Amino acid sequence: MSEIDAPAEASDTDPSQTAPSETGATASHDIAMPQGMREALTANWDPAPPTPHRSRADAGPYAAGRRAKVSAALRDRLIVVPAGSLKVRANDTEYPFRASSTFAWLTAETAAEAVLVMYPDGGGHRSVLYVLEYVGPGELGYFTDRLHGALWVGNVPTRTEVGERLMIEVRGRDALGGDLEPYRDAEAAILTGFDPSVDALLPRGTATDLERIADELRLTKDEWEIARLQDACDATTRGFEDIVRELPMVLARGGRRGERWLEGTFWRRARQEGNDVGYGSILGAGHHGTVLHWTHNDGDIVPGQLLLADMGVETNSLHTADVTRTFPVTGEWTPTQRRMYEAVREAQAAGIAEAKSGADFLAAHRAATWVLADHLHSWGILPVTAEVSCSTDLERPGAGLHRRYTLHGVSHMLGIDVHDCAAARDEVYRDGPLAPGYVLTVEPGLYFQLNDRSVPAEFRGLAVRIEDDILVTDGDPVNLSVGLPRAPDEITAWMADIQASPASI
């Protein structure tokens, strides 16, 4: 990251703005660039080296198929879906950009500040993708625009290349305002809140139906998306192998902040094989595993602990895995750890068996939770039977007491978002039947807090969660994350095997 010696141009809202101030200095502490210097610096350049498009070559027809479904659901409406704008992290640095999920789903594009517009046209829609082309050689912004100068941030693909790769009409982002002007008062479905400059162009646009409709359509993954989710799970498997391989080294060095080290190890795999992690990795050693969203990951790792690792690689198409494994950091289970682990494994198997076409979404949750409650009762922790604790009559005395230890629902939809399809109505998601092409997690867990007086001392501070990504089909459920072992002895053997073999990249 460079600041000194080059005049940085912060172009706040208008990405095409490249004009420097009178002195040529554009941000605090920048060195002035007089007119003569500007002319000298902008002369004598060939075009900037092209940057290839990063999407898969086969993405276009699938994205077109998704647009056709949205088109049919929003007939005669203007549809506007921005990728989103850059977000400031601090001062003049931005967060890494991640396109809005609806945009990525409809275009297979992930570029910052791009916008999809679907114009009503003869009962259907004509789709146009507006992309930003960065400031090239011959213009001052090539040197001075730290957000969009090709010299500063690398070039982007040409409009022609984007159009050929994604099989869509492409126009420059600077044409968007003029193209939308005739629609300023039209009834528009617009994904608001992602790009303020786009929201301002269509002040009467509404977001509600578009998000709901897209999220309900996104419940069913097409074959291309299923393949990407499989890619995400496969890369995630390799990331888990990476952290297992480094555990002996972490322990040998005293384990200090070992959770953080392993977080970095997994992140390297995510960046190597995909775009990023799909959500903040959770690495909870010992009682940190009882904290559902433990993303501080700053704890030590010491022998005798279980490590709960909940991590997922996000592909370049932005599809993510969401996988949890829990294992003893030395590979050796204590009897209590094993007993607890086997209960969760049995619960997960019961849940996965319910992930069938036609079953309702909550069937996996009910089946898994019943198994957990039954074990909790048999251990003397739950004072009532599973039948009482899992009663659908929530007013019944004793109902729901297992929730002190199970804490969360067993499933959620998975796709481009880790908690996918959040805007879908309850009647099609939570209360709706599963269908072929749905992908959901099955992730039961047991959590005994360190300070919970209701459990025997031997259980306190222990946490187990097992999470896999399940594809619903016409037949049996397909486990996309089956590449990682689950049986306790298989985990021990897997760890020894991985730790005896070199890393692969």
Ligand SMILES: [Mn+2]
């Ligand atoms: Mn999950």
